[in-house]
Amino acid sequence: MSKFGRITASIFSTAALVLGALAAPVSSVNAAEVKTGVTDAQIDKYINSLTLSQKVGQMFVLRTPADTEKVKQDVQKYNLGGLIYYAADLQGLTQEQVKAKSDAFQVAAKTPLLIGIDQEGGSVSRLSASGLITDREFPSPQDLYKQGGVDATTKEATEVGTILRSLGVNWNYAPDADVTDDTSAFIFKRTLGQDYQTTADYMKQVVPAWQNAGVAATLKHFPGYGSAIDTHTDFAEVQKSLADFKAQDFLPFKAGIDAGVDSVMIAHIVMTQVDPVYPASLSPKVISLLRNDLGFKGVVITDALEMGAIQEFAKNHDGEEIDTLAVKAGNDCIMNNDYETGIPQVVAAVQKGEISEAQIDGSVKRILQMKNKLGLLSAEDIQTNHISVDNVTYKEDGKTAVITGTIVDSEATTGEPISATDANGKVVASGVIGGEGHYELTVPMTEAEQQLTISTVLNGYDPAQVTIKALAKSPETTDPSTTTNGDDKDDTDANTPSNKPSTDTNKDQTSNKPSGGKDKNTPVAAKNNKTATTKHGFLPQTGEKVATGVAVAGVLVIAAIGAVVLIRKRA
Numbered sequence: 001m002s003k004f005g006r007i008t009a010s011i012f013s014t015a016a017l018v019l020g021a022l023a024a025p026v027s028s029v030n031a032a033e034v035k036t037g038v039t040d041a042q043i044d045k046y047i048n049s050l051t052l053s054q055k056v057g058q059m060f061v062l063r064t065p066a067d068t069e070k071v072k073q074d075v076q077k078y079n080l081g082g083l084i085y086y087a088a089d090l091q092g093l094t095q096e097q098v099k100a101k102s103d104a105f106q107v108a109a110k111t112p113l114l115i116g117i118d119q120e121g122g123s124v125s126r127l128s129a130s131g132l133i134t135d136r137e138f139p140s141p142q143d144l145y146k147q148g149g150v151d152a153t154t155k156e157a158t159e160v161g162t163i164l165r166s167l168g169v170n171w172n173y174a175p176d177a178d179v180t181d182d183t184s185a186f187i188f189k190r191t192l193g194q195d196y197q198t199t200a201d202y203m204k205q206v207v208p209a210w211q212n213a214g215v216a217a218t219l220k221h222f223p224g225y226g227s228a229i230d231t232h233t234d235f236a237e238v239q240k241s242l243a244d245f246k247a248q249d250f251l252p253f254k255a256g257i258d259a260g261v262d263s264v265m266i267a268h269i270v271m272t273q274v275d276p277v278y279p280a281s282l283s284p285k286v287i288s289l290l291r292n293d294l295g296f297k298g299v300v301i302t303d304a305l306e307m308g309a310i311q312e313f314a315k316n317h318d319g320e321e322i323d324t325l326a327v328k329a330g331n332d333c334i335m336n337n338d339y340e341t342g343i344p345q346v347v348a349a350v351q352k353g354e355i356s357e358a359q360i361d362g363s364v365k366r367i368l369q370m371k372n373k374l375g376l377l378s379a380e381d382i383q384t385n386h387i388s389v390d391n392v393t394y395k396e397d398g399k400t401a402v403i404t405g406t407i408v409d410s411e412a413t414t415g416e417p418i419s420a421t422d423a424n425g426k427v428v429a430s431g432v433i434g435g436e437g438h439y440e441l442t443v444p445m446t447e448a449e450q451q452l453t454i455s456t457v458l459n460g461y462d463p464a465q466v467t468i469k470a471l472a473k474s475p476e477t478t479d480p481s482t483t484t485n486g487d488d489k490d491d492t493d494a495n496t497p498s499n500k501p502s503t504d505t506n507k508d509q510t511s512n513k514p515s516g517g518k519d520k521n522t523p524v525a526a527k528n529n530k531t532a533t534t535k536h537g538f539l540p541q542t543g544e545k546v547a548t549g550v551a552v553a554g555v556l557v558i559a560a561i562g563a564v565v566l567i568r569k570r571a
Contacts, residue, residue: 102168
């Protein structure tokens with residue numbers, strides 16, 4: 001190619017590249033589709049804001065009774081931690097209806113719920129036993145392993161986990177980590193049907209398969225059923241030594257724990273060589289083995305406490321509160337339907353010093369951390385009780401300011417006192433909390449700007465900070481010098497910061513009239529609207545890119561033509 005051709009091609013190629021780069025669309029992700037999660041510090045703050053009853057409520061996981069309206073009321077009233085679907089709870093419903101049911105429970109909950117199910121496959125398959133899904137089978141892990149090895153079992157876990165999450169279920173009580181070579185044993189058909197080490201290798205792979213599908217997995221039934229009889233109907237004792245348990249039954253559990261399993265379910269068998277009195281689910285000694293010897297730091301849940309073995313134990317131990325014993329033993333989640341009596345019993349035990357509140361806090365933190373890992377939590381879901389400043393208006397007389405706001409997530413009754421204090425701690429305004437947590441305070445203005453703290457006598461409510469401007473020369477106008485445009489200010493007076501969550505960003509930006517008042521209020525300057533025209537950055541926006549690209553290309557084409565003419569003249 002001639003020198004002329006090379007120059008011309010280079011110029012036109014450059015023009016094309018510039019035009020393409022500037023006009024190319026910018027891809028974006030809708031952040032609203034995914035919950036961003038919260039930090040441990042936010043979880044700690046939320047736990048500190050809860051009452052003791054609300055904390056204990058998070059520990060209870062119960063079956064969804066037929067009266068779904070009562071469930072929706074109680075998950076909010078008691079701050080319950082989770083629900084369970086049994087086959088009967090799914091009968092007669094379509095998959096869409098189950099998802100809508102799950103969503104309705106979540107909407108009603110104060111804190112997002114764990115919604116669990118027993119979906120092991122084979123003889124324990126709620127999805128098929130209920131008739132909810134009939135276009136596929138749900139084979140047992142044992143059958144799948146015989147047909148295709150571990151690959152077949154992990155493929156099934158991934159597929160079924162995806163189905164569960166589509167139904168609003170986020171916690172599966174599987175896989176079964178029990179091992180026995182006794183084909184007549186109650187648990188045998190639910191096991192992998194292999195030896196301890198093979199089952200351990202299976203756990204390493206199947207746990208991530210379940211959890212990568214978006215559901216929490218559960219190793220069960222610690223410390224290992226072995227050949228014990230069915231504890232659904234009777235009391236079961238296992239005579240095996242602790243040394244044998246550690247060398248055999250613990251292997252699959254340790255492998256699953258090392259694989260990052262979210263939870264472990266405790267069996268109702270009695271390890272006679274460890275604790276001859278209490279079944280494992282109620283035994284501090286047994287759960288200590290799980291925590292200390294196996295190093296498990298996740299959520300520990302009891303097997304259902306209404307099962308026959310526990311009922312038999314209760315008959316022989318008059319006065320023993322089963323739920324309280326389960327908490328004392330170290331369980332994080334209590335699987336029982338008696339939450340209305342169980343929660344007050346556990347609370348009373350804490351108040352009497354039988355259980356430390358620090359232990360309760362630790363359990364609730366593990367539960368919330370698991371919910372967070374599952375993508376159930378956002379900052380909005382666990383916002384702490386606090387005082388919000390909704391608006392500040394200034395009277396026409398220029399001598400008083402009216403602060404209106406809300407007690408967020410308030411359980412306070414009407415009439416509780418609320419006050420504003422200045423930097424010296426002096427009360428400058430006081431009032432009472434009205435209906436739905438609303439309040440109003442009238443503050444005398446002074447010659448100096450005032451930094452006030454809004455607080456209440458209620459425990460667990462973060463105070464709010466607010467700035468009241470100094471007396472102005474003209475009450476009819478707002479001093480521009482006091483107005484700021486910071487995005488972290490509330491949608492009221494621009495120089496009136498508050499601790500209101502950033503999600504409330506679209507309030508009416510005019511002043512609010514005090515209830516019952518006849519005085520006209522002068523609107524104050526509001527902060528810049530976040531939906532206003534986007535600020536220009538260093539690079540042009542998409543529409544501007546196209547125009548700029550066309551202009552640049554035009555200039556380069558003209559330059560190319562000029563170069564052609566010049567080269568030909570020299571030639």
